[in-house]
Amino acid sequence: MRYMPHTEQQRQEMLQKVGVSSVDDLFVDIPESARVQGLLDLPNHMTEMEVDARMSAFGRKNLSPQNAPMFLGGGAYRHHVPTVVDHLIQRSEFLTAYTPYQPEISQGTLQALFEFQTQVAMITGMDVANASMYDGATACAEAVLMACRATRRKKAILSGNLHPHYREVTETTVQFTEFSAESLEPALDNVENLAGKIDKDIACVVVQNPDFFGRLQDLSDLADACHEAGALLVVVVTEAVSLGAVKSPGAMGADIVVGEGQSIGVPLSFGGPYVGLFATKQKYVRQMPGRLCGETVDQEGKRGFVLTLSTREQHIRREKATSNICTNAGLCSLAFSIHMSLLGEVGFTKLARINHGNAVAAAEKLDAIDGVDLLNDSFFNEFTLRLPMNAEEVVSKLAQKNILAGVPVARLMPGEGYDNLLLVAVTETVSDSDVEELCAGLKEVLNAE
């Protein structure tokens, strides 16, 4: 077995040194009736060549977006990741290090985290950010818990236009705590009276921008309403690239910003691992969940970085911790940070403009198709279409033509009467001919009905 260095002779020498006659003697604490006799009912080990072939076979059964025009979003977006990013995150020293608990020999990870925290704070318009969460949806749930702690109140209001996964994860997370989360119905007409729901018992209002349907809204008035009542405004961003073009949540008065960072540097990978972003105001730092990296000096006075404020965390506070989180999204946050460093101010804002421009052009073309209506007044790189027939069927038929047309809204919001709605995302990876192909395919499917 190529991964294990001992020879049989060495094993025998070591057993002798330990003072036992066979390896079985090392497992005598396992109750006899529960010991596995022989081997588990699984195949024996494979060569690397065999594993390679087996794994490639899984991949060949899927339709890769490399081979199909691709318009899926809904919280996960296909963007071009510069080659440098994947090369760097595979460096041994990043890939095969543990959490930086020994700062003297972990400055690489720590400085990268400090830079990540700064980048996230900058793009969200907030004071500080943590070193990442599992994903956007879990970050959203943690934001609600934090808002309840910070305000000493027990109830959160969730916008109906929040991504359903974010809503569901938040509801699941709070269900056994002393806190609760009330979700409003989705509002396709974009009229949602969140401000009217706020009273002295509300810890926070959670709202997504752009919302699940792709629409943008100014949240400044909602922020004022929250603050007037002593509640916090939690803003969710599921498409991080939008922050390069859209007014930042911080500038609109958000108290906590959470989001999905996958769009920057992280491959789609069928939904994970991704990287949850979590940013807030300086005054709430000690209420934050997750790891934080801070600047300090070493004994020679050189600048260095350490994990800090760990008295919030489970390994110190145990049942009184701000969260049970131990792991973060380490390598994905590094990928985010490297990609963001490559983009810089110029690249990030330009990337956002390209996305928006491509989406505007595609929306106009799609809206012009007979029977297809664009529902959005505003959007960034994703919008909702009303089709004259069931969107799931359309998507399925287009998939047979090797076109990945979008996300049927009803897949995530079943039972709301949204069967004909299709969510379409257009990023920089979508070419004009991809859009032509989608329009032609869509016309064909609709005309065949």
Next chain:
Amino acid sequence: MLNNVGRPTRPEEMDGEVDNFETYTGNKALNLETPLIFEQGEPGRVGVDLPEPKEFTDRLGGLSREGNIGLPDLSEPQVLRHYVRLSRQNYSIDAGFYPLGSCTMKHNPRINEKAARLPGLGDIHPLQPVETVQGALELIYELGEWLKTITGMPAVAMSPAAGAHGELCGVMAIRAAHDAKGEARTRILVPESAHGTNPATAALCGYKVDAVQARPDGRMDIEAFKAKLGPDVAGVMLTNPNTCGLFENDVKEIADLIHGVGGYFYCDGANFNAILGRTRVGDLGVDAMHINLHKTFSTPHGGGGPGSGPVVFSDALAAYAPVPYVVKGEEGYRLQEQVEGDAQDSFGRMKGNHGQMGMFIRALAYMLSHGADGLKQIAEDAVLNANYVRVGLNDLLHSPYDGICMHEALFDDSTLKDTGVTTLDIAKAMIDEGYHPMTMYFPLVVHGAMLIEPTESESKETLDMFIGSMRHLISKAQSGESPEHFTQAPRFAPRRRLDETSAARKPVLRWTSSAS
């Protein structure tokens, strides 16, 4: 002796002090410094060439971003060099021995990395029509089948994103099961040696944590456990092997006892590596256990994640498992994404999408590479290595618990008493010897704990060198001759000891421009 250009080639012939020599750049040969990325930007540079945006009338609804974000602009080679320099300030398992107890720092095979990036696996979208992702669903399903076979459990939830998230999944299922029976139980029993995530998780599920003390042999005190049992006990969270590196040999009785009062048995699978292929937790009476794919099945730790923490369930809890999950049907695989139908008792959704697919791919590649024979060999070599280190050191360091250990060897600091050298100092001196330190001061139940987990990846030669080096350090510390050798360590790392106190007192969590 001089070479042909007249330079001395023997160190003793060189003049002057080598130590503490400061260079103009602050670099020291291969130890290369790099400023913060924000200190390297210059407007006019770009690291990614992008096409020009289309001409468009903006549809942002009047919400265009105003003002600068403040991100620095660099070219690609500058960014590359920055991160290469950063990487060189990290220790890693690829570079050296990383005996960090309870973390299972084992070899990370590169075929797993390749597999995770294959077309059709690394690039597919989670919401593609299921008929276009049959291979992905099959992979998740097959990994689940492997986990069920290895643990002898009938059900598995794949979506938890890490170990602590898996714990949350397991305890939520326990809570949901009690709620379904209309039972409002309030306490959960947790041994005092548990990871901090256990009590933190129990608290998130609305339970009071009741700590159970340990016996002198390091296992949970079963008499104390019995005394705490009652109709208000929801369950027990037991790490097995436990955080002292010992197998809880009363585990079956513990299972019977907790079931006897209508509670459930949560097993923390953090240390599953030690028992792979030697026992199946299904045969031990466990109701739920998370498996850290990033430990046992070697998906890389990545400097602190991402992890993945699938949970196996007994029949008693299976119905409460979270959505989504993969269902194998006659016409292929599908996803159960909503709490309805067969999943109507599910406690809900814990994570966006379907789980940590990238980790699933790596873990399955790792399992296929090992097979039934290799998985068993993992446990045997991991346990052998830990015991080899234990007997190599236990005449100099005190083991708080006698006898055979599992995958990790635990020592306390009693033999360092009155030497002026602490566990922390030993750890920092290990850094100078070229090692990553062991886990220190955990578990909390052992004074000045040093927890050493070699894993199966390490050769006898590496272990012999490590034992020799530890013996050298411990003897030197015990001699009391030069405590500063330890208290001033590390000397050769990229940084000396860092001021963690002031970092926490006045937290600086981001860079800010000096202009602002």
